[in-house]
Amino acid sequence: MKADIAFGQYYEGNSFLHKLDPRWKILFVIFYIVVIFLAKNVFAFALLILSAVFLILISQIRLRTILRGLRPLIFIISFTALINIFWLKGETLLIDWWIFHIYLEGLINALLIVVRVVILVVGTSILLTYTTTPIALTDGLERLLSPLAKIHLPVHEFSMMMTIALRFIPTLVEETEKIMNAQKARGADFSTGSLVHRAKALIPILIPLFISAFRRAEELATAMECRCYTGGEGRTRMNVLHSGWRDLAALLALCALCAGVILLNIFASGYTLAL
């Protein structure tokens, strides 16, 4: 069951991407998303595809894993593609049958949008979730947002909450399984009956789960207090984040990509995205 949790999935590795500073990575992702949306014509998109392939190659993550991550998006991708194919009007009519009018422009547009969504998902998940541990991620986020603490926003508390939540996902999954088994042993049935019946069948799981979550929270709070945790102020870190040559190289590469996309947008003439 543990293998089923896709959320925040991290793949152990030692690649260039794994070694980047998480603070920079968060900024890079934002930058990359902006670049993806800047691309307007076919040539710029080709450059984007190259960049995504390059990311996949240096991440050392298997292609199968990446494709599996795309599976939940199949519906939304095909839906947007269909809308573009059928609703976009252009000059070159390809098919004209009954109420269906399909134009070449619509097809290309659909293709480009699909490429955009796929690169968006693949790029961000490779840069962030696949190659960064959740702890490093929240740590990086906390450091990036730390200036907000000056205006009394609880940045540290927020990131501590995120860290704890991530830490307890597997624990709660395990707990749920145990409680489910215990109630099944008493003849509980979760898989048959009407919707109302099934919703009611969840009560014997949810109540013990909540109670144990509260108990765990209390125990954790006590354990933290025993170790003199008083919040973020004056707290030092075990792993101090360092930026290095890798982050600089990645930044330069992204700038180059951005410049390339803009130049191709302006100077290369090809089909231009309608949306």
Add this chain to the structure above:
Amino acid sequence: MAEITLENVTYIYGKGAPYEMRALDDVSLTFRSGEVTGLIGHTGSGKSTLVQMLNGLLRPDSGKVLLDGKDIWEDPKKIQQIRFQVGLVMQYPEYQLFDETVEADISFGPKNMGLAPEKIKEAVARAAQFAGLAPELLKKSPFDLSGGQKRRAALAGIMAMEPAVLVLDEPAAGLDPGGRREILGRIREYQRESGANVIIVSHSMEDMALYCDRVLVMENGRLVMSGTPAQVFSQADALIAVGLDVPQITRVARALQDVGVDIGLDIYTVKFAAQRLLSGREAHEG
């Protein structure tokens, strides 16, 4: 009645994944009715996996689980019926309590069985008595009970289904010595009165020695030893080799033998040791 047999049962966690683990490896054994069987083995030996096989929470990858000679997986849709006949009390069962009152919680099982309301009431009252819950506790919220009372309420929740086979995974874990004795004593009593087939998983060799008719030893997903407590505990070296121990009194008997006083190595309870010592003295004096 109510005999459970495992035939060449194998179970693998994470099949096909790199972390694949053989939790049960070709296990064949029988739990006879009218007996209390103890299952011992160190952490990760496959005890809990085996226990979850018995009521169909896990399905064997190969091999069969037979209840009175019938494969429990013959019709997977009827597995619920098996769970009423094979009652499983999981580890730390008090965390499964959920209802508003203790009484309502205990009746969860019988209700799922589809019993008539008056039958449920009877079953609950009987189970509460077996588990040693005072009648005034039945109206309380299960969350207001003490730790030991909660454990008893959870135990009653299974006993109320009056299973022909009662399986308990570490029923006394985390209780104080008094609570331990009481819970195990009550299980023994339930077995005597109902003639059920009782299976107890435990880490405590003393408990096993006191309450079980037969002891099975697991190691790395295999059954390595089985027999009466005297037979099993007299093989101290083999038990220690699989990361287990013998009851303290058996160790005393071994130490006595080392200094030249032989009272036998098949001793596993204090009472029995005292008898041997006394009869030895009589023989000596007479």
